[in-house]
Amino acid sequence: MLTGKVSKMSDNMIKIGDYIVIQKQNFKKLHKYNKPNSTITVGRDSINLNGIEGCRYFSTFKMISKSNKKAREYTVELTDEVVNLKDEIEIKLSGSDNRNIVDDGLSQKLTAAEIEDLKNDANRASDIIESLITNSNTFHNKTEFSQEKYLKKKEKKYFEYLQILKPNLRTIAEIMYKLEPGKVQNLRIDTLSQIITTVNIYCEGNHLLYDSGSNGLVAAALLSSIGQNTNGRLVHMHPGNMSQKQALLAMNFPEEQLKRCISVNVYSALRQFYQGCDTNSNENIKEIPITESNQLKRKLVENDNEPRRKIAKPDEEVSEPVIDELKENSNKGDPKIPKWHFDNIYAAQILEKKLDSLVITCKEDPQNIFLELVNFIKPGRPFVIYYNVSEPLQNLYLALKSQSNVAALKLTSNWMRNYQVLPERTRPDVIMNGASGYLLSGYVLK
Amino acid sequence: MLTGKVSKMSDNMIKIGDYIVIQKQNFKKLHKYNKPNSTITVGRDSINLNGIEGCRYFSTFKMISKSNKKAREYTVELTDEVVNLKDEIEIKLSGSDNRNIVDDGLSQKLTAAEIEDLKNDANRASDIIESLITNSNTFHNKTEFSQEKYLKKKEKKYFEYLQILKPNLRTIAEIMYKLEPGKVQNLRIDTLSQIITTVNIYCEGNHLLYDSGSNGLVAAALLSSIGQNTNGRLVHMHPGNMSQKQALLAMNFPEEQLKRCISVNVYSALRQFYQGCDTNSNENIKEIPITESNQLKRKLVENDNEPRRKIAKPDEEVSEPVIDELKENSNKGDPKIPKWHFDNIYAAQILEKKLDSLVITCKEDPQNIFLELVNFIKPGRPFVIYYNVSEPLQNLYLALKSQSNVAALKLTSNWMRNYQVLPERTRPDVIMNGASGYLLSGYVLK
Amino acid sequence: MSFRNYKDKVDEGDTVILYLSNNLYAIDVKTEVKNKKGETIENVFQTPFGALKVRNLIGIQYGSRIELSKGWGHILQPTPEMWSLTLPHRTQIIYTPDISMILFQLDLVPGCVVIEAGTGSGSLTHALIRRVRPEGHVYTFDFHEHRSKIAREEFEAHDVADFVTAQHRDIIRDGFSEELNGKADAVFLDLPSPWLGISHAVKAIKEQGGRFCSFSPCIEQVQRTCLVLQENGFQDINTMEILQRELKVTKRTIPVRDLSFLKHKSSESPVEEKPSGDTSYVVAARPVSTPGHTGFLTVATLPPAFARSKAKKTKTEDSEDTDTSNVTHGDR
């Protein structure tokens, strides 16, 4: 009965080429670990990662100052034990409240210059902070709460450990949203998680995504739920020449899985579907040679009896990066025909058979896009449209209500709250994110 | 130094003519106590209030079944002690969890008919419930939590005490909102409380309100904050012939205070202001006789040198109720001239001098109304517009942004959450109210 | 059988969803049923819009419109989300907004092994199964024997029993079974005293680490759970709440009241003192009554064995908070 994912030992080792997550306290950063001694910037610190290769994910590294601490350049060293400031610094006295504390800016006896020297000389953060406390007039009068708050603040400033984690959908979505919500259309994790469930993504079936603003996050989410070594496929449409795939690449998907995400330009794919050729130019058309790789693909789509074999030569302006990124996956047989031609054909074949779900996360007004793409969805199947403000979805809602080809239309928004859970100090976080975006969902009817 | 409100003893006695609040557990109801033996309906119970007159507010009354309990008719009897079911019923055994409880509908050994008999015969709710428990197969296996939940449910059903409270803004606003939020434009207490503070209402100054849908709630809120025996005045504009004043009357304001709420039809008051006469008809105009009462009013408005003395005879369609309601306050000297004529003149005089705040809580599109009434507000003074959905305010926001006569425009909405605070069971309420309405606020510029 | 994969047409034995005027009904497609007397009769499903002969559903395409005597509805293939809205409630259930976040926070993908306690009405279980299939597995436990049995029958009927093992077991007292030690990628607890299940979760999670999530309605449960998670070496402990709110979209026409004409003496014919016209807005109204709280989700990471910190006891003065062995909690 017990089966489950068999994970190879090597999956848990940090490898060159992996996307990795660097965690320093609550701060997380995504990084492509391209070469052994690549350097990352965390806050104002510059950290050389030499030595992490081959270590296990979840390992903790101590930051070692390269020369003096002023330069803020560090190397890293594998370590077993993270030192917790509170465990190191023993606090002898606490006041019962802060009534006698007047904040006159004079409570610290050390001068700024002295503190700077201390930072450069001291080996450990706890040493610095211990000195600061010893030289404070008010620290021992502060309440235990205030003292802890102070230590937390200082710990944040002087904390000198990193952890390297393996990216997954959760960490990638959090990092991208935190870094710049606008870059992922304000798509917060609660809303993202609901997109996946609302359209019933699982290991089987063919799923359609139109995404023009999430930097690959939605494609990553859907492909992740489709899974490794399964039959499910994702047709990922995008405007422009190149799909955004930052998040998709950061997932470190195996090739087999990544191949089942067929990224196509929406115009080319639809032109291929409707017109049997994926460029608008009528020049330079030639027969596609039936190579092994595209024949293989065609077999995946059963009952393909369409004579859509004509594809055009690559337009010279078409993005190199996409091709580059996926070069290894593409047909090596015929270097003259870029992979995207085959992708368009492949996508058109899947569209022909209709798909099992539709997700739209766009920057454009969703109405035209939905009305066009809903035709490719099988009756009874779910769809969801994400937009970062509600008004365009309100409009679309009314437009769809007056038609009879969708059911169970629902416009929702979310509200997510995080909590601080600490003894005697449990409360919701004082800052919350108010912008979750909106989802319009429903089912396609026959 | 210690001054404060001197409250007469009689203020704390239930009097005929008072609006009163009947509280039964968490249910509250507003009632005009018109005659000693008036009857109210609470749930399916009909309760005769004979005997409450002269009792102190906050008194508790026991409901006494008139004949048999089936009829659900009760009288009331002053009592000292409210019996708490949990204190009366001793629970000997509790299970540690509900694992052995199968809800097969067979756990109660008493039949429905037997329970009905019990309800009719038993004197006290606790007797009924004790019998129910004794005859239950599962009660003693239930956890303490489940048992308490059960008792709470039964208590609600059989609780037999009432408390009579004195209405105030808080109770009135809660009752009206709970009863039918649509009748007060979904104006929830948090939003109502912010209207009062946003426009800086206090005991001085002249304040302008246009209200077409809160049943007098906003007028009640503003007049309550203006206070008794102060100089502040409220011009309360409304469309139609009659102002809605349910909440205003329920406040039991003294006459002196109620008089400082000048309720006028918006058309008549503006016509009076602009045209010096408050009806559109040119017939039947005659000089107002200067009676003592209207002269007094005129004195309140200093520097009145306008020759606006012409007012028309009452239009026959004009609401009797308003006149009736306020008959005692109106000029007894000349029965032919209704009070509203004087109110229009009075309001026009106040408008002439401009006012200190503007509140609009309307059902109509707020734009025209705001643009018209903002002209009567002094520079530097605040305004706030309430609407139950945001779209009309969004429109107005954009319109005002493009003008330069208002500052600090802000569109807000609220979110209010209530909590259950109980040992081991503290959590937010499982149902919340999601509709608080929206406020658009700002300051008038010169 | 319609819970397993997408299909085009309704077969006998399927569970289908009847969507009728904003309501969902789950119907088992059986042509005949037994009546109270034990007699086999034709299966007729009563709807507010008239009776539906279930036999007639067989062979129609999912997404089709079906005619009823007083209206029409549509037949949809059930998803775990629709099932959550139609399943027979045997306990309070977890709904899609929380389910979505639970799946997300547990890092579940096809192939994962996940443990759930308790099974309850199986709302979350269906979503877990969908996410981890085809190679993964869900182990779900409930201390209520009858509930566990019904859940098993349901999984059989829904043709997903391959992917799930539903057992009657008091996991607080007895732990997860030995055979699960070190086998789980993720553990989810929806129990009155989740903190008492954490040590069992630690045993069950793989050596390479995994995720934990607990769903609790009350804050006291969360407080204890967070403390015990910390003592057991979990990291990234987070507590959150998700509320989904539906917006009601309508075109609303509202009156416009012109007051500007009052500035000038009007002509002989009096202007009507009524709204002068209408304007309309597409409005999204927030509901007066909406879910205000479902539960707190507390999530955490158990690092790989090599990176787990030794279980630290919190300071002595906090110990009263964690000495909770004698606290009893009922079912919610």
Added chain:
Amino acid sequence: MSFRNYKDKVDEGDTVILYLSNNLYAIDVKTEVKNKKGETIENVFQTPFGALKVRNLIGIQYGSRIELSKGWGHILQPTPEMWSLTLPHRTQIIYTPDISMILFQLDLVPGCVVIEAGTGSGSLTHALIRRVRPEGHVYTFDFHEHRSKIAREEFEAHDVADFVTAQHRDIIRDGFSEELNGKADAVFLDLPSPWLGISHAVKAIKEQGGRFCSFSPCIEQVQRTCLVLQENGFQDINTMEILQRELKVTKRTIPVRDLSFLKHKSSESPVEEKPSGDTSYVVAARPVSTPGHTGFLTVATLPPAFARSKAKKTKTEDSEDTDTSNVTHGDR
């Protein structure tokens, strides 16, 4: 002097609000100030849009536009709401959404006597004064001597000292003064351990009863407070939270992407594969970062003396929760 009543023009000695590009600044209208060396110099207020000679404000009408070298602003008369946004923070302060609900829940009207502890930065105090004047009074206490002194000076400067008595006093230890016994209509507590102030509140509230409100950031404080309120015979105990959210209104133009032309072979000239046009919406965007929590408001009614139930002790097993005398709490 501009906090007392509305006025039309700015006088020397007023505090005025400079509204400048969505920012508020409080300015004391003094023509001269002392510099660091103790010399008297002209009072010039530096703004992001250039310097403002404060002298020039005297005599201008409130609501007027004032020109600055790099732009313009407006001069408004301060209200307690504007003051909350501009006052010098000496502690965490309570803002208008909570203040509004506190005034509402305390049933405050002109003439009421209300007690506040602690005074903090005086944000709420200004709003309390406004509401209870002219015949009512605010008694406000703070255990921090310096804070209490500054507050007193501020009330003097704002010409509202008639309506408020600000004292340095540890009310948990010493109670409200004897002279306040039975004098208050309402008591408000914003203290680290509000439950320890409840018995003092009971003493201070009038025989005819009154209202109580406590503001606490953490749920543990609320739990203790509710228990002690119940023990002291309060009724209608309610805990709530208010969050105000600002919506950013803009006209947003978004592209429209036409895809329908792809159904047909296009003419010789290729159609551009770009958005085919624009559409625009008036949108109200919710802010990415917004207040997520200020504090819990716990409110309750103390019935008139005749109707107060005898103080009931809660059951023995709960007593550990209320034995909190040795819990220390810091300033927030």
